[in-house]
Amino acid sequence: MWSWVAHRVTGVLIFFFLFVHVLDTALVRVSPEDYDKVVATYKTPIVACLEYGLVAAILFHALNGLRVIAVDFWSKGPRYQKQMLWSVVGLWVVLMAGAIYPVLGHAARVVFGS
Amino acid sequence: MSTTETTPSGIGPVEGAPFYGVDNPAPLIEAPRRRTKKTPRSTRGNFEMIAWLFMRLSGVVLVVLVLGHLLIQLVLDGGVSKVGFAFVAGRWASPWWQVWDLAMLWLAMLHGANGLRTVINDYAERPASRMWLKALLYTATVWTILLGTLVIFTFDPNIR
Numbered sequence: 001m002w003s004w005v006a007h008r009v010t011g012v013l014i015f016f017f018l019f020v021h022v023l024d025t026a027l028v029r030v031s032p033e034d035y036d037k038v039v040a041t042y043k044t045p046i047v048a049c050l051e052y053g054l055v056a057a058i059l060f061h062a063l064n065g066l067r068v069i070a071v072d073f074w075s076k077g078p079r080y081q082k083q084m085l086w087s088v089v090g091l092w093v094v095l096m097a098g099a100i101y102p103v104l105g106h107a108a109r110v111v112f113g114s
Numbered sequence: 115m116s117t118t119e120t121t122p123s124g125i126g127p128v129e130g131a132p133f134y135g136v137d138n139p140a141p142l143i144e145a146p147r148r149r150t151k152k153t154p155r156s157t158r159g160n161f162e163m164i165a166w167l168f169m170r171l172s173g174v175v176l177v178v179l180v181l182g183h184l185l186i187q188l189v190l191d192g193g194v195s196k197v198g199f200a201f202v203a204g205r206w207a208s209p210w211w212q213v214w215d216l217a218m219l220w221l222a223m224l225h226g227a228n229g230l231r232t233v234i235n236d237y238a239e240r241p242a243s244r245m246w247l248k249a250l251l252y253t254a255t256v257w258t259i260l261l262g263t264l265v266i267f268t269f270d271p272n273i274r
Binding site: 035039055 | 192200222223227269274
C-alpha cells in the first residue's frame with residue numbers, strides 16, 4: 001500500500017520535473033548564453049539538494065517499477081513481493097548513499113570552500 | 115416425433131441448434147454469457163490493456179535510458195558542473211545520443227502522461243474536472259513532446 005502511494009507521488013513529481021527539464025533544454029535553440037545562464041541555477045547548492053531529491057524519486061520509481069513488473073509477469077512474483085520490496089529499499093539506500101558525493105559534492109565545495 | 119414442437123415459454127432460440135433433439139430431449143438452453151449474433155459488440159477496444167502493457171514495456175526501457183542519463187549528467191566527469199551548451203553540443207554531435215534522448219523524451223512523456231491520466235481518473239470525481247484536467251494534460255504533453263523533438267532535430271551548435 002505505501003509502496004503504491006510512494007510510486008504515485010514520485011511518478012507525479014518526476015513528470016512535473018520533466019516538463020521543466022524539456023523547457024530548459026529547449027533554450028539551446030535560443031542561445032548558448034541563455035542556456036548556460038539557466039543551467040547555472042542547477043549548479044547552486046539549493047538546487048543540488050533538489051537534484052538529490054530527484055535522484056531519490058527516480059531511483060525509487062525505477063526499482064519499485066521493476067518490482068511491479070516482476071509481480072505482474074513472474075509466476076512467483078506475488079509470493080516474493082515483500083522480499084522484493086525490502087530488496088528495493090535496501091538497494092535504494094545503497095545507491096542513495098553512493099550518490100551523495102557525486103551529486104552533492106560540488107555543492108558542498110561551494111558552501112564550505114574547497 | 116418431430117424435433118420442433120411448441121416453443122417452450124421463457125426460452126429463446128439457441129443459435130445453430132433446435133430446441134429438442136435426439137441428444138437433448140429436454141429443451142436446449144443457451145449457455146450463459148455465450149457470444150451470439152445478438153450479443154452487442156463491445157464499443158471499448160483494448161486501450162486500457164495496451165496502456166497497461168505500455169507502462170511495463172516503456173518502464174523497463176526507461177530504467178536503462180534514464181539511469182544512464184543521470185549517470186552521465188550528474189555523476190560522471192564532475193557531475194552537473196560540466197553541463198553547459200558546449201557539453202550538449204558535443205553529445206548531440208553523435209546520432210547515438212540524439213536517438214537516446216529522443217527515445218527517452220517520447221517514452222518518458224507518454225509514460226508520465228498515462229500515469230497522470232490514471233491519477234486524474236482516480237481522484238477527480240466531477241466529470242467536468244476530469245475532462246478539463248485531461249484536456250490540459252494532453253495539450254501539455256503534445257506540446258512538450260513536439261517542442262523537445264523539434265529541439266533535438268533542429269539543434270545547431272553554431273547558433274551564434
